[in-house]
Amino acid sequence: xxxxxxxxxxxxxxxxxxxxxxxxxxxxxxxxxxxxxxxxxxxxxxxxxxxxxxxxxxxxxxxxxxxxxxxxxxxxxxxxxxxxxxxxxxxxxxxxxxxxxxxxxxxxxxxxxxxxxxxxxxxxxxxxxxxxxxxxxxxxxxxxxxxxxxxxxxxxxxxxxxxxxx
Amino acid sequence: xxxxxxxxxxxxxxxxxxxxxxxxxxxxxxxxxxxxxxxxxxxxxxxxxxxxxxxxxxxxxxxxxxxxxxxxxxxxxxxxxxxxxxxxxxxxxxxxxxxxxxxxxxxxxxxxxxxxxxxxxxxxxxxxxxxxxxxxxxxxxxxxxxxxxxxxxxxxxxxxxxxxxxxxxxxxxxxxxxxxxxxxxxxxxxxxxxxxxxxxxxxxxxxxxxxxxxxxxxxxxxxxxxxxxxxxxxxxxxxxxxxxxxxxxxxxxxxxxxxxxxxxxxxxxxxxxxxxxxxxxxxxxxxxxxxxxxxxxxxxxxxxxxxxxxxxxxxxxxxxxxxxxxxxxxxxxxxxxxxxxxxxxxxxxxxxxxxxxxxxxxxxxxxxxxxxxxxxxxxxxxxxxxxxxxxxxxxxxxxxxxxxxxxxxxxxxxxxxxxxxxxxxxxxxxxxxxxxxxxxxxxxxxxxxxxxxxxxxxxxxxxxxxxxxxxxxxxxxxxxxxxxxxxxxxxxxxxxxxxxxxxxxxxxxxxxxxxxxxxxxxxxxxxxxxxxxxxxxxxxxxxxxxxxxxxxxxxxxxxxxxxxxxxxxxxxxxxxxxxxxxxxxxxxxxxxxxxxxxxxxxxxxxxxxxxxxxxxxxxxxxxxxxxxxxxxxxxxxxxxxxxxxxxxxxxxxxxxxxxxxxxxxxxxxxxxxxxxxxxxxxxxxxxxxxxxxxxxxxxxxxxxxxxxxxxxxxxxxxxxxxxxxxxxxxxxxxxxxxxxxxxxxxxxxxxxxxxxxxxxxxxxxxxxxxxxxxxxxxxxxxxxxxxx
Numbered sequence: 002x003x004x005x006x007x008x009x010x011x012x013x014x015x016x017x018x019x020x021x022x023x024x025x026x027x028x029x030x031x032x033x034x035x036x037x038x039x040x041x042x043x044x045x046x047x048x049x050x051x052x053x054x055x056x057x058x059x060x061x062x063x064x065x066x067x068x069x070x071x072x073x074x075x076x077x078x079x080x081x082x083x084x085x086x087x088x089x090x091x092x093x094x095x096x097x098x099x100x101x102x103x104x105x106x107x108x109x110x111x112x113x114x115x116x117x118x119x120x121x122x123x124x125x126x127x128x129x130x131x132x133x134x135x136x137x138x139x140x141x142x143x144x145x146x147x148x149x150x151x152x153x154x155x156x157x158x159x160x161x162x163x164x165x166x167x
Numbered sequence: 168x169x170x171x172x173x174x175x176x177x178x179x180x181x182x183x184x185x186x187x188x189x190x191x192x193x194x195x196x197x198x199x200x201x202x203x204x205x206x207x208x209x210x211x212x213x214x215x216x217x218x219x220x221x222x223x224x225x226x227x228x229x230x231x232x233x234x235x236x237x238x239x240x241x242x243x244x245x246x247x248x249x250x251x252x253x254x255x256x257x258x259x260x261x262x263x264x265x266x267x268x269x270x271x272x273x274x275x276x277x278x279x280x281x282x283x284x285x286x287x288x289x290x291x292x293x294x295x296x297x298x299x300x301x302x303x304x305x306x307x308x309x310x311x312x313x314x315x316x317x318x319x320x321x322x323x324x325x326x327x328x329x330x331x332x333x334x335x336x337x338x339x340x341x342x343x344x345x346x347x348x349x350x351x352x353x354x355x356x357x358x359x360x361x362x363x364x365x366x367x368x369x370x371x372x373x374x375x376x377x378x379x380x381x382x383x384x385x386x387x388x389x390x391x392x393x394x395x396x397x398x399x400x401x402x403x404x405x406x407x408x409x410x411x412x413x414x415x416x417x418x419x420x421x422x423x424x425x426x427x428x429x430x431x432x433x434x435x436x437x438x439x440x441x442x443x444x445x446x447x448x449x450x451x452x453x454x455x456x457x458x459x460x461x462x463x464x465x466x467x468x469x470x471x472x473x474x475x476x477x478x479x480x481x482x483x484x485x486x487x488x489x490x491x492x493x494x495x496x497x498x499x500x501x502x503x504x505x506x507x508x509x510x511x512x513x514x515x516x517x518x519x520x521x522x523x524x525x526x527x528x529x530x531x532x533x534x535x536x537x538x539x540x541x542x543x544x545x546x547x548x549x550x551x552x553x554x555x556x557x558x559x560x561x562x563x564x565x566x567x568x569x570x571x572x573x574x575x576x577x578x579x580x581x582x583x584x585x586x587x588x589x590x591x592x593x594x595x596x597x598x599x600x601x602x603x604x605x606x607x608x609x610x611x612x613x614x615x616x617x618x619x620x621x622x623x624x625x626x627x628x629x630x631x632x633x634x635x636x637x638x639x640x641x642x643x644x645x646x647x648x649x650x651x652x653x654x655x656x657x658x659x660x661x662x663x664x665x666x667x668x669x670x671x672x673x674x675x676x677x678x679x680x681x682x683x684x685x686x687x688x689x690x691x692x693x694x695x696x697x698x699x700x701x702x703x704x705x706x707x708x709x710x711x712x713x714x715x716x717x718x719x720x721x722x723x724x725x726x727x728x729x730x731x732x733x734x735x736x737x738x739x740x741x742x743x744x745x746x747x748x749x750x751x752x753x754x755x756x757x758x759x760x761x762x763x764x765x766x767x768x769x770x771x772x773x774x775x776x777x778x779x780x781x782x783x784x785x786x787x788x789x790x791x792x793x794x795x796x797x798x799x800x801x802x803x804x805x806x807x808x809x810x811x812x813x814x815x816x817x818x819x820x821x822x823x824x825x826x827x828x829x830x831x832x833x834x835x836x837x838x839x840x841x842x843x844x845x846x847x848x849x850x851x852x853x854x855x856x857x858x859x860x861x862x863x864x865x866x867x868x869x870x871x872x873x874x875x876x877x878x879x880x881x882x883x884x885x886x887x888x889x890x891x892x893x894x895x896x897x898x899x900x901x902x903x904x905x906x907x908x909x910x911x912x913x914x915x916x917x918x919x920x921x922x923x924x925x926x927x928x929x930x931x932x933x934x935x936x937x938x939x940x941x942x943x944x945x946x947x948x949x950x951x952x953x954x955x
Contacts, residue, residue, distance in 0.1 A: 021226075022225055022226075022227075023225075024225075025225065025258075027257075027296075028295060030261050030262045030263065030296065030298070031261065032261060032263060033231075033261075037227065053492075053527045053528065054492075054527075054528045054529065054530070055492040055493045055495075055496045055528050055530060055531065056493050057493065057496055057497075057530065058530060059530070062889065084417060084421075084457060084460055084461050084464070084497075085493070085496075085497060086453055086456055086457035086460050086493065086494070086497060087413070087414065087417045087457040087460075087461070089453055089457070089493070090407070090413060090414070090453065090454055090457055091414075094414075112178065112182075113175055113178055113179075115221075115222065115225065116174075116218055116221070116250075116251065116254060119254055120250065120254075123254075123291050123295075124287075127290070127291050127294045127295065127323055127326040127327070127360075128294040128295055128326050128327070128329060128330045130326050130329065130360070130363050131359060131360075131414050132322050132323055132326050132356060132359070132360055133322065133355075133356040133359075134355050134356060134359050134405060134412050134414045134415055135355060135356065135404045135405055136404075137404050138356060138404075142284075142287075142319065145284065146246075146250070146284045149246045149282070149284055150246050150247045150250065
């Protein structure tokens with residue numbers, strides 16, 4: 002088994018203090034049943050932790066990194082060989098992106114606009130790794146995609162090296 | 168037909184449900200509406216319906232009937248449709264279902280779409296959930312996009328390539344040309360993902376690693392980029408609390424780690440930049456510490472000069488003093504990894520580590536405990552043991568067993584005196600007595616037996632402990648055994664170490680009889696107690712009283728107790744002439760191999776499998792006299808301490824042939840297998856099921872040697888993945904005779920409660936023709952019946 006220095010994030014879950022799932026992003030192939038079981042078990046485990054405890058715990062074969070922002074828990078499962086501190090920064094960056102996009106984001110925004118939360122996540126991470134480290138660029142891409150969705154800008158036929166804004 | 172309700176409307180409605188039943192009803196109604204809409208092949212509202220389905224899926228309701236609809240959305244020309252379609256695919260489909268392959272063509276088209284956001288969707292989906300087949304089909308497209316000058320697409324293609332390589336490692340080569348000038352990009356997104364891609368390639372293939380080191384001169388390039396990040400002024404786009412692009416810095420440091428490992432030149436080339444990062448990074452926030460942490464990990468892994476290593480350990484030492492518990496946690500984790508290699512440097516931080524025993528966080532406490540045990544040595548044993556015993560007193564129950572075992576081990580290795588050793592054991596037994604592992608009892612009994620000059624002291628202390636508390640079974644068992652053995656010393660007041668107590672034979676018998684009747688005593692304890700009373704019949708004068716007790720228990724409903732009592736009765740009646748010889752003092756015991764968790768295994772955070780290492784002692788010789796043969800018949804389990812191993816049988820030549828005959832019978836219908844066959848050493852595995860526990864597989868290894876010289880000092884070690892537990896019993900011998908003249912056999916018991924596929928890593932060491940030989944091997948060809 003090769004030691005993998007890549008941050009293999011297996012999944013990310015967002016859930017409320019009552020244990021209601023608000024977002025689930027899976028980067029490894031698992032059946033619906035397996036996903037449900039994992040989510041249920043992990044959510045219970047994290048909700049049982051006291052505030053004084055650190056943000057990391059070992060759970061099954063994985064390292065769990067989690068942080069609570071207001072009423073939402075952000076929870077990542079990474080493979081063990083990793084730098085947990087930078088994973089905290091990844092989580093924080095995602096929260097900042099949501100905050101910028103929604104304007105002082107709260108849980109309700111994510112409930113009612115869950116698909117947007119996914120779109121933002123998919124512009125920030127790909128396959129569990131950060132694809133863009135500039136906040137500005139992620140938000141710009143989302144903005145452009147939103148405009149495309151609303152058909153405000155035409156589909157561009159130019160290939161390569163282009164941005165959408167005109 | 169009214170338009171289906173909007174997504175947000177549905178969400179609002181569902182949230183008004185006051186009960187689970189009400190919610191279910193709403194969901195079912197909406198699902199029915201969605202289903203009919205799908206049946207009507209409604210293109211206009213398909214997107215809206217799938218989005219609603221995804222919401223309901225997140226609440227936990229089934230949504231599989233929407234899978235094909237996602238595919239239709241992906242195939243649509245509208246961007247909105249594609250966005251939701253791909254999202255739906257990622258949430259509802261997985262590669263185990265054939266239906267996902269239908270996506271392949273759409274993704275291929277979208278990878279070539281004229282709009283980069285559509286290409287982006289395709290890349291993202293492929294990189295998130297692409298199966299091996301899809302990756303094979305589309306790798307070429309990804310490779311093309313890796314060479315585009317559009318940085319938006321290039322960065323995504325790089326990560327998509329990472330996924331392709333993970334799924335289909337053979338395809339790695341085809342991405343090599345495209346990596347040529349990835350690092351000359353200015354765009355940070357591309358740089359970051361490129362570093363990730365290069366990391367993946369170097370990790371997977373030593374050839375790639377060598378190539379990137381030598382031909383591409385990757386290290387200087389990375390050093391340059393890292394230097395620019397550190398030296399450059401404030402860059403608003405990438406700044407995080409005064410640090411420029413910490414994500415990229417961390418990834419570069421990680422790649423440097425891989426490049427520098429076991430390579431002097433590369434390590435030297437990165438020495439300066441590592442020192443620079445280590446000394447200049449701002450530590451007031453988590454982000455700076457994240458970079459420092461990665462730097463420390465790199466320094467420890469490469470061939471860094473000693474000054475740099477000390478710098479790294481000192482950073483960890485400072486981390487230990489940080490208010491942020493997360494920082495303390497990572498520090499302890501790293502120190503645990505380096506404590507073997509940089510023992511002295513870590514020792515300097517011992518007092519801080521010991522302070523962490525008082526931390527409130529369970530994970531931190533556990534690591535501090537493990538690290539503390541790792542740091543115990545002959546010089547600090549007294550001080551450390553004081554702290555650890557204090558910890559044992561006050562820690563949570565989940566730690567007590569491991570801590571107690573750790574104390575016993577450390578005491579055994581470094582005890583400054585026998586008296587200190589016994590006192591330490593007493594302390595553990597009295598404070599954590601109920602948590603002590605079962606195998607500690609026989610180990611302690613053996614230790615006490617062998618500390619001849621301390622017998623009087625030990626029995627006195629144990630007796631006094633019993634007067635206080637008879638609830639902790641391991642303590643009670645050891646105490647009973649000792650009183651049975653050394654009761655005469657107790658009543659004669661012979662103790663030198665401390666003030667001897669005045670106690671009469673009757674008082675001692677009162678205590679032992681008290682154990683027999685107490686509700687707190689387990690059946691095992693009662694057995695110990697009865698045997699102890701019996702033994703005292705040759706040490707005390709109140710034989711009549713003992714006879715009476717023994718005869719009473721001849722009708723005990725506890726079968727074990729009854730049997731003992733009946734046999735002891737027989738001793739009084741028919742075999743009285745043998746009684747003194749049978750019950751005489753135990754001789755000094757040779758320590759046989761201890762198996763089971765002799766070392767505190769890493770916490771469950773580690774992915775390293777736990778290694779069970781049998782130590783190799785000389786074989787135990789059975790005392791020749793008749794008395795001991797009889798003792799065995801009497802079920803001498805409690806009289807002769809049960810050490811977890813089976814005693815080794817006769818030397819290889821005779822015993823080996825005998826065992827071979829038995830071993831060749833496939834006792835369980837599970838076919839035997841060849842686990843290892845190299846350099847003349849062959850190791851066969853034969854299997855049987857342990858009754859009554861079907862989760863335990865019993866494997867017997869048979870080691871044979873076709874070369875012309877014996878293999879001596881032969882040691883077989885095995886490690887299994889974490890979900891398994893392994894127990895290695897004693898080998899038949901440690902010489903594998905030449906020319907197949909005999910075999911060495913050894914029994915492995917594997918507990919596999921999760922019925923996972925059995926894998927094993929084995930390590931063989933032996934001396935052959937005067938030279939030491941060592942080999943590691945993976946055993947993956949276990950027949951399915953051995954673990955199903």
